[in-house]
Amino acid sequence: MADDKPNCKVVLANNIAKGLLEEVHEGLKKINRKPLLVGFLSSADPAARVYAEWTGKTCNENGFAFELREVDRDALEDALIDANNDASVDGIIVYYPIFNNRQDQYLQQIVSIDKDVEGLSHQYIFNMYQNVRFLDPASTKKSILPCTPLAVIKILEYLRIYNTILPYGNRLHGRTITVINRSEVVGRPLAALLANDGACVYSVDVNDVQQFHRGEGLRKRRHEVEEKPGWTLENALPLSDVVISGVPGDKYKVPLHLLRPGAVCINFSSERNFSPEVKEKASIYVPAIGKVTIVVLLRNLLRIVQNKLEAEAQSAKQTEEAAVPQIAS
Template identity: 40%
Template sequence: MLVSPYTVAARYRAEIRQEIRSLGTPLKVVGFLGGEYAPSLTYANYTKNACEELGIDYELRQLHRLDLEQAIVAANEDPSIHGIMVYYPIFGNEQDRYLKDMVDPRKDIEGLNAFWIRKLYQNERLVDGARAAGKAVVPCTSLAVLKILEANGAYGASGTRPAEHKTVTIFNRSEVVGRPLAVMMSNDGARIYSFDEQGPLLYLNGKATETKITRAEALQQSDMVITGVPSPSFPKIKADELSEHTICLNFATIKNFTAEAEAKAELFIPRVGPITVAMCMRNTLRLYRTYFAKEHKNTVA
């Protein structure tokens, strides 16, 4: 029986709420929205509700996209703000990458700044600086995927190689979710086939190599299939493409599996959104303890 994303998120929220109460200091998160993209509005509402439940002050700032850069700079310099979120896409091109790097890494609760991405790709799991020490943060949706798999017994909960001997196919290689997820799972021991419009790559131990494997071959080999293709033109994965006992997860807003494939899967996970938001709140607390707290107590696990 599926342990739902809501159940997993509730567990983390309870832990985070207790930690926040112990701080004795109010935390503040600011979200920046640069358009009317419906999924971004939904995500912003999820974030607002989660913050209110946990006792975090949340403010949504809706601006023209051309004003976002200066607004992020101002938030970086504002000592009352401990976490910054930007709801992407803003421009839908390389300018979004530029905005991600504008966010101060100390306030980047989504873990998308190049500082954190570089640590992830180098498999550096700790912050090690002259003025700070703590655990590194990673992109929230990628982490949410691992947490829901772990909660459902599909991913190891301990050890340095919790995905050893697993073969996984991921359809999505964005810098926001798919590529970080491939690196994280391969660092944990999995063999990852990563697909996007540029073709397949094979990830082993955090490193990518070229491969000529086909979609059909990768799916037949896979213990897990994870998809996040936000396009209705993506050819949905069919039941006859999957091996028996495959675990399937869809984190896109659009269904990437047919109903028959969902039914055939040993476990089908339709979304991770609630956990993604919980991971953002977890990162908020982690960054506060690393960079802003005067006294470091126990960091959230």
């Protein structure tokens, strides 16, 4: 008798996070201390508090120190400056939204680039969109990427959507991906990162569709954005072998009849954007990514500490070399 069960593989974020945690633990062994992450909570948003508590729990379970500072939003600017100047603080995370307007963007730029674990500083954002992957000319210090978009990339790497036979930076060449959500926090950065890695990305928002790509044969160094007048999900979904959705609403569901059979489906919304029937059509389904996002946050913090220690070692070496008397020839 034929087995009529769906052939979809459901992949849980916890299983993906384990491999990333092992990488973080190996890096921590070389530091020999607990990096301190300070979180700032200045809103009554219950989701922000849950994220803060989740961050603290994950930090404490994995060899990091965490301190939550609850600050009135009008005092947050000064509190961030104080944390920037505190040598004991390795990383800073702010739980947004706070003012829910452009003032939040201003606060993002106050956090020191040397402590910005979320990758929201201007230099990091500039590098991300310009496809600049390193902070130094020698290409030894990787730029920090925003946590949720990077978590999605790590999931795609785990699922082997990235083709490791191809050169680094081109490993999504040949992939067509739809990202449903174009927020400045997740959707647009994610579309840019995927396109910079070689994918053809359809970025779908409530009003329109844009195509992010690096041109035919990936001839362009960074992605460009092309408007798709008149396009909707009906045009994008049937073309896409990966569909990533993050619509923040409990009413929204990705229309399954438009999905390409065997598509890989990933949900990064706090709500389920895919109905249970997605397993009848998808080949792989990732229902949530939160646990990967938290581990990526720790990974970013570790990288910031590593960059700091390397800079200190380099500075000490230069000072030592300068102090050595030059022998006259």
